Amino acid sequence: MTLSELSLRNAKRQARDYLVYFVTVVMAAALLYSFNGLVFSQEIITLSKGISVLPLMIVLASVVVVCVFGWLVAYATRFMLLRRGRELGLYLLIGLENRQLTRLFFLENLAVGGCALVLGTALGGLLYQAFRAIVLALFGQPYAFSFGFSLPALGLTVLYFALIYLFALRRSRKYIRRANIHDLIYVDRANEGMVIQTGTVRRWMFSFSIVLGVAGTCLLMAGGAILGVIGAGCVIAFLFGFFLSFASGVPAFFDRRPARKYRGQSLLVFRTLTAKLATMGVLMATISMIFTATLISEGSGLVFRGLFAGRAAESACFDLYIGAAGDGPVSRDYFDFIQDNISVERELHYCVYQAEDSRVMDYVESMGEDYHRYFDRDPVLRYSDYAALRAIAGYPPVELKPGEYLIHCRAYLEKHLTGYTQPISLGGASLIPGGVHAEHLMQNYDTGNGARYILVVPDEAAEGLPVFHHAYAAKTAQPVAESQFDLLCDINYRLGEQNLLEPSYDEIHTRASEKAEEAAQTVLVVFPLFYLALALTMTAATILTIQQLSETERYRQQFQLLQKLGMDRREMAKALGRQFTIYYVLPAVPPVLIGIPFILHLSRAPEPGVMAGMNSPGAIAAISLGIFFLIYAIYILLAYTSLRRNVLPQ
Amino acid sequence: MLQVQNIEKYYGSKNNVTKALDRVSFDVEAGEFLAIMGASGSGKTTLLNCISTIDTISAGEILLDGVSIAGLSEGELAKFRRERLGFVFQDFNLLDTLTIEENIGLALSLNHQDPGTVQNRVREVAGKLGITDVLTKFPYQVSGGQKQRTAVARAMVAGQSLLLADEPTGALDSKASKNLLEIMTAMNRGLGATILMVTHDAYSASYAKRVLFLKDGRVFNELLRGERGRPVFYHEILDVLAALGGDVSDVI
Numbered sequence A: 001m002t003l004s005e006l007s008l009r010n011a012k013r014q015a016r017d018y019l020v021y022f023v024t025v026v027m028a029a030a031l032l033y034s035f036n037g038l039v040f041s042q043e044i045i046t047l048s049k050g051i052s053v054l055p056l057m058i059v060l061a062s063v064v065v066v067c068v069f070g071w072l073v074a075y076a077t078r079f080m081l082l083r084r085g086r087e088l089g090l091y092l093l094i095g096l097e098n099r100q101l102t103r104l105f106f107l108e109n110l111a112v113g114g115c116a117l118v119l120g121t122a123l124g125g126l127l128y129q130a131f132r133a134i135v136l137a138l139f140g141q142p143y144a145f146s147f148g149f150s151l152p153a154l155g156l157t158v159l160y161f162a163l164i165y166l167f168a169l170r171r172s173r174k175y176i177r178r179a180n181i182h183d184l185i186y187v188d189r190a191n192e193g194m195v196i197q198t199g200t201v202r203r204w205m206f207s208f209s210i211v212l213g214v215a216g217t218c219l220l221m222a223g224g225a226i227l228g229v230i231g232a233g234c235v236i237a238f239l240f241g242f243f244l245s246f247a248s249g250v251p252a253f254f255d256r257r258p259a260r261k262y263r264g265q266s267l268l269v270f271r272t273l274t275a276k277l278a279t280m281g282v283l284m285a286t287i288s289m290i291f292t293a294t295l296i297s298e299g300s301g302l303v304f305r306g307l308f309a310g311r312a313a314e315s316a317c318f319d320l321y322i323g324a325a326g327d328g329p330v331s332r333d334y335f336d337f338i339q340d341n342i343s344v345e346r347e348l349h350y351c352v353y354q355a356e357d358s359r360v361m362d363y364v365e366s367m368g369e370d371y372h373r374y375f376d377r378d379p380v381l382r383y384s385d386y387a388a389l390r391a392i393a394g395y396p397p398v399e400l401k402p403g404e405y406l407i408h409c410r411a412y413l414e415k416h417l418t419g420y421t422q423p424i425s426l427g428g429a430s431l432i433p434g435g436v437h438a439e440h441l442m443q444n445y446d447t448g449n450g451a452r453y454i455l456v457v458p459d460e461a462a463e464g465l466p467v468f469h470h471a472y473a474a475k476t477a478q479p480v481a482e483s484q485f486d487l488l489c490d491i492n493y494r495l496g497e498q499n500l501l502e503p504s505y506d507e508i509h510t511r512a513s514e515k516a517e518e519a520a521q522t523v524l525v526v527f528p529l530f531y532l533a534l535a536l537t538m539t540a541a542t543i544l545t546i547q548q549l550s551e552t553e554r555y556r557q558q559f560q561l562l563q564k565l566g567m568d569r570r571e572m573a574k575a576l577g578r579q580f581t582i583y584y585v586l587p588a589v590p591p592v593l594i595g596i597p598f599i600l601h602l603s604r605a606p607e608p609g610v611m612a613g614m615n616s617p618g619a620i621a622a623i624s625l626g627i628f629f630l631i632y633a634i635y636i637l638l639a640y641t642s643l644r645r646n647v648l649p650q
Numbered sequence B: 001m002l003q004v005q006n007i008e009k010y011y012g013s014k015n016n017v018t019k020a021l022d023r024v025s026f027d028v029e030a031g032e033f034l035a036i037m038g039a040s041g042s043g044k045t046t047l048l049n050c051i052s053t054i055d056t057i058s059a060g061e062i063l064l065d066g067v068s069i070a071g072l073s074e075g076e077l078a079k080f081r082r083e084r085l086g087f088v089f090q091d092f093n094l095l096d097t098l099t100i101e102e103n104i105g106l107a108l109s110l111n112h113q114d115p116g117t118v119q120n121r122v123r124e125v126a127g128k129l130g131i132t133d134v135l136t137k138f139p140y141q142v143s144g145g146q147k148q149r150t151a152v153a154r155a156m157v158a159g160q161s162l163l164l165a166d167e168p169t170g171a172l173d174s175k176a177s178k179n180l181l182e183i184m185t186a187m188n189r190g191l192g193a194t195i196l197m198v199t200h201d202a203y204s205a206s207y208a209k210r211v212l213f214l215k216d217g218r219v220f221n222e223l224l225r226g227e228r229g230r231p232v233f234y235h236e237i238l239d240v241l242a243a244l245g246g247d248v249s250d251v252i
Helices: A003-017 A019-039 A054-083 A085-093 A098-138 A151-178 A181-185 A199-222 A225-255 A266-315 A332-341 A359-366 A383-393 A411-417 A482-498 A511-549 A552-564 A569-603 A617-647 B044-051 B074-083 B100-110 B115-129 B144-156 B174-190 B230-243 B245-251
Strands: A320-323 A344-354 A379-382 A404-409 A424-426 A429-437 A453-457 A467-476 A507-510 B002-013 B016-028 B033-038 B059-064 B085-088 B162-166 B194-199 B210-215 B218-224
Touching: A003 A019, A003 A098, A003 B100, A019 A054, A019 A098, A019 A151, A019 A511, A019 A617, A054 A085, A054 A098, A054 A151, A054 A511, A085 A098, A085 A181, A085 B074, A098 A151, A098 A511, A199 A225, A199 A569, A225 A266, A225 A569, A266 A511, A266 A552, A266 A569, A266 A617, A332 A467, A332 A482, A344 A383, A359 A411, A359 A453, A379 A383, A383 A404, A383 A453, A383 A467, A404 A411, A424 A453, A482 A507, A482 A511, A507 A511, A511 A569, A511 A617, A552 A569, A552 A617, A569 A617, B002 B044, B016 B044, B016 B059, B016 B218, B033 B044, B033 B174, B044 B162, B044 B194, B074 B085, B085 B144, B100 B115, B100 B144, B115 B144, B115 B174, B144 B162, B144 B174, B162 B174, B174 B194, B210 B230, B218 B230
Parallel strands: A379 A453, A404 A429, B033 B194, B033 B210, B085 B162, B162 B194
Antiparallel strands: A320 A467, A320 A507, A344 A379, A344 A467, A404 A453, A424 A429, B002 B016, B002 B059, B210 B218
């Protein structure tokens, strides 16, 4: 048998014994390949100018992901190395030199990595199709399945994998080169250690870490680069302080409370856990840190997606909209261009007027919503213009009875304005409320249709009112092309620059450009964040699972002994379940306590009205948690099923 | 063949030093079967580990055929382990992924011996140890006695001249222990193998030609079998153990 054959045989055993790790490495290859597929896809890159920087964003995210997976492989490799100390020591004892042993281990891991790369690339091809379908759907393009193989994507994936394995194996190589037979053969006789010895230091560390955790979370929520960095530092210090002091504090807690220690299965559960946690304090803190980063990445991704979608939904209600800056009419230059280049089915030139006072605005402000006063008076729209705008936007018609006025507002103000029952006065006439409507109507800009609400009054009541600004809205036969939108923007820029002292620009929006921008921003920001979150969750959950499953034999012996001592299978299953729950829940608790307030705070940061419905802060926090625990649960379930089957006596 | 001269071994940190071996000296002749006995913590496994280069000594010298093993380079040490040294552990230390045949032949094949020669040599040694019929099985498919005979075969297959055994019968039942000890005796007598065996068990030690007794890291006593029969020698060993006083219960 040659060294290569032995390596191959060991690689097979490694893949079987550490199946969860192997599957994660396969998934890592799949993720890297599929995202690299996006980097090199001409079809995707040419969808819009807005995503021309997508390759850069994905490569940047990939660098972080490579570091994360590099850490996973390095950790798992080192872990396996220590677990196999006796075997490796034996190789040395039968005459292998350290450099031969290094080669054996290198070849073995190369075989595992190579196999994972091949399987991952095949899986990545399918995953790429899923990403491609999502991106095309975001841009409103048709999708057709076409399984292709991208050589450049494979090349980049191989490069990433080479970096991951070189980093991991360099550390192992150093260890093997320096290892002596005695340390290797007797590695399993190393004692469990208690990290913090004295009670005073532990209590001080525990209390101080909690203070740091609360302070760090507040600083993260306060925002800003400097405070954010300090906050992140505090959170990291909290996690390490907490887990180092907590692991060694549990035995002391139970020693002082013998009644609780000997109640039910407490003794078994806490002793098994603390033995593990005492030597895993740093690892638990690292995993907790990774989970915190995961939750924040997922939450941020959802917040950005909500923000882009919320903004786009409001701005994309018309095929074409131009709001003039200042009180002059919309420039003739636009209409000349539209007449020559865009097929318009229906259009409207209209004005937004000023009411005589700001009583509705005062009321909205009094409701305590985060409201910015764009104007000094309430904005007003003529009913005929409103009806035409609704038709252009594709909304059903609404009726305005004589002597009444309507309110059209952003959805988040609807609940307040529905309760507004006061009449308004225009030109001596008094109008009473006739209803509230809340469809998207370009109400998020000061040159839009009002300051997040607008009063719709009979045409005659608006006669003689001063004009806030002029606007133009149109329904086109075809979506306005990106190039046409660019030319309209060029006109806007040229007109704005004519006033050299105080350049002012009109507001131009097209449904197509808004949707494209939303899609581009989603792909550019949300994809990399979720890519990162997925890599982080998989890495941390894999390490926890490797740790847990590596104890299978020890647990099996322990439960066999317990069976001899008279413990029945149901009780054993219960103890194992409790032990398992605490082990997996513990590192997830601090991330939830830090991540959720952060996500809630972040999702409240955008302007009012954007984050609504499925994008409301509560929903985003819930979805973030859901995604996180869904992936985490897969690993937990795998580990629990395997442990229960192999550990509990039949 | 082997000279152990005033070796010392310290463990622990600066503030907590444990002296595991304290100026231990003895010689081993080629073809000798030497047993080392002592209570738990007396330093016998440490001594064996130092001789086998598993562990290093803090002071003194270990000479093999006049050459100090402390002065060997990494490559020379590997060669020494490969060609001169065989080691047998209490818990066998076989590789689960390899068959019995592959376990025995591993060291030879990793050192680029001709595959045909490896197989012939493995079968030859396996025949002498009575494990030919389990060569194609994996370690988990054979008995403890067969596993330990595999370990002995692995330790002798390359023609190693020095066999170091750490409690080789510790995990075996009495029948398998007797069988293994008889095989080791036959190897010593028939093949001229030099054997150093660490053991707790007076019965196992009685198969040796000489017994060294260690206490607190020092050589406490030495017993030569001479022309006496094994049962007589066994009782003499028990007498020495009794002279060790309170430690007798630990070593029997």
